[in-house]
Amino acid sequence: MQNMLVMPTASELAQFESNAFPRPFVIFNAGCFPCNRHTAGMSSSTSVALSLCRGEMVILGSQYAGEMKKGVFTVMMYHMPLRPARHLPPAERALPLHSSCNVGPDGDVSLFFGLSGTGKTTLSADPRRELIGDDEHVWTSKGVFNIEGGCYAKCINLSEEKEPEIFRAIRFGSVLENVVFDQCNRKVDFDNVSITENTRCAYPLQFIPNARIPAKVDTHPSNVILLTCDAFGVLPPISKLTKEQVMYHFISGYTAKVAGTEMGITEPQATFSACFGGPFLAMHPFAYAEMLAAKLEKHGGHAWLLNTGWVGGQYGTGERCALKYTRQLVDAVHDGTLAGLSDDQWEPMPMFGLLVPKCGIKSVPKEVLRPEEAWAANGQSSAEYRKAASNLADLFQKNFEEYADRCTPAVVQAGPQRAPEVVAALEAKKVEQSKSDTETFKPESRMQAAA
Incomplete structure (x- = not known):
């Protein structure tokens, strides 16, 4: 935890008292010592309990350091939106974010949101920009600061060629977790997953050459990038979001799993995590989305949806968007x-309403940026694309049902809508089904069947 969080100063430690205000948050971690499985509500020997009113977290039966890190983040998700005062407008309060953050040489700040496998860590680690942090931040009325003082990087299949910054950060002072190493020469085998695939390394932020210390900026983000890995090949590699769309897609937190990532997955599966951090939310997702949109509007920021997934077809027929294109x-x-780009250089895509460029961007071809054209270039019909898009739109709508009652109508309507022909076909099917049911349950039909 000394590597992952910000170490307190001597004066801060001197102020640490049980009756202090704000109340200090204390973590009691018993490591592998198990909880009592016979206690009501327990289903295993592991228990992670958090009390916001007591300011305490108790961990039993787990040596996963991420439990402590995410416990602290959950506390921040509750307290920060209430500061400096809960009566202030959304743009003035502190917004906790499950994101990475970097800053350019001109002081422009970017936030990257994304679930595992979307490229959040890879894309935010830019040698031309300073890294503020890779996972947890707070956007205040003054700027952005990192909750943590270090990184908790995945180590599976790690190599210096693929991720040089992380590989070189693993040195004296870093802490490796769940890795297998040679007992004689102490060389780590990052490809060995016999313990778990969730191998990790905790190292201080200063182990990254281009990290900014202290990890904060006094300027507001000019760009917010929502990352997704769409394995269905429906979403464009880049699209511009309106205020309502950024709220909708932030609340949705969509990405997709592909075959080989988890046991039993043989085809793409959509997954959603509200605000890209569903397990850690302490309030309704709309509360965080409203603050994000308000801050973007007040400070003139732009919001983008960046798809690092498949183009030209879904997983198995299309190809994953080349990293060189994504970086460009x-x-x-x-x-x-x-x-x-002027407004007339953007065009809304069918069903999803996302604004897509009409032209190529840098060396990224136009047909790559426009999904339906990418499918056609790969030998697939528009009908096939629209069917896939309609299916994904259904998944979005079904997921959003959980949050719609607390959202404004404009935000609900900012999500994907079924194509008119699909709606007409479904209505026709309902009419036919209704007629069939009526015929089946006519009294004379039942009497004839009985006779």
């Missing part, structure tokens, strides 16, 4: 190329 699109966000 991120560069186009940072250097203002995309923000500089």
